[in-house]
Amino acid sequence: MPGAPKRRIRRQLRGRDERQHHPARRPQLAAQIRGRRAGQHRVSAKTLERYAEIVRKHLTPALGSLRLAKLSPVHVRAYYSDALTKGRVRTLRTGIQETLPPLAARTVKHHHRVLSEALRRAVRLRLLQHNPCDDVDPPRPKRREMKIIDQARSAQLLRAPGGKAIFIPVLLAITTVCGAARFWPCGGRI
Numbered sequence: 001m002p003g004a005p006k007r008r009i010r011r012q013l014r015g016r017d018e019r020q021h022h023p024a025r026r027p028q029l030a031a032q033i034r035g036r037r038a039g040q041h042r043v044s045a046k047t048l049e050r051y052a053e054i055v056r057k058h059l060t061p062a063l064g065s066l067r068l069a070k071l072s073p074v075h076v077r078a079y080y081s082d083a084l085t086k087g088r089v090r091t092l093r094t095g096i097q098e099t100l101p102p103l104a105a106r107t108v109k110h111h112h113r114v115l116s117e118a119l120r121r122a123v124r125l126r127l128l129q130h131n132p133c134d135d136v137d138p139p140r141p142k143r144r145e146m147k148i149i150d151q152a153r154s155a156q157l158l159r160a161p162g163g164k165a166i167f168i169p170v171l172l173a174i175t176t177v178c179g180a181a182r183f184w185p186c187g188g189r190i
Contacts, residue, residue, distance in 0.1 A: 029071055030064030054114050058083070063115075068127055073135040076115070076161075083108045084139060105139040112138035 043067050063071065078139055088100040103111075116133035123131050132185075149157070 028064065029068050030060045031068050046047065050110075051114050054111055059115055068122060071119075071128075071132050075131045076132050076136045078141060080108050080112070080136070090134055104141070108142040109138045109141060112136075 041130060059079075062082070065074060066075060083103045084105065085102055087102055090098045090100055092098060112133060116131065119131040119133055122128040157170055
């Protein structure tokens with residue numbers, strides 16, 4: 001029969017697709033982002049600790065219940081929007097709930113980096129066809145203008161401790177940040 005090879009190929013492909021979508025092979029996002037982080041040798045231990053905290057406190061509660069294949073750019077964009085606008089609730093060990101402000105744009109950008117890397121790894125492992133984070137732009141942190149301390153303000157800061165133990169750290173901070181050349185022309189008067 002002329003169509004027999006095509007039918008056989010279609011049947012084999014259908015069987016392969018069914019095996020891929022078997023419930024046991026449908027990983028959740030939480031398992032993927034909690035999994036062994038690729039590139040551990042490229043970052044410090046403190047950075048890995050921070051990544052684990054982002055996953056545990058933010059990404060897993062918000063997106064972890066979704067199936068990996070169902071995650072879309074809409075979900076990611078909604079998470080970023082919620083993180084930037086809604087306050088967070090933290091339960092203390094005493095059981096008291098504390099309301100925290102929304103996350104800063106720079107923090108959400110860190111979350112984007114962690115989530116994007118986890119999904120990039122899922123694409124490499126062929127658990128995902130496409131990384132949804134590639135279609136979402138992370139928030140841009142606001143650039144703040146640096147405030148410059150003039151000579152009058154630095155002299156005021158140096159007079160404020162009034163001979164207390166905090167004087168030396170303040171002196172070091174001002175001379176380090178402002179530069180000793182800017183401080184000493186003030187006459188070095190305190």
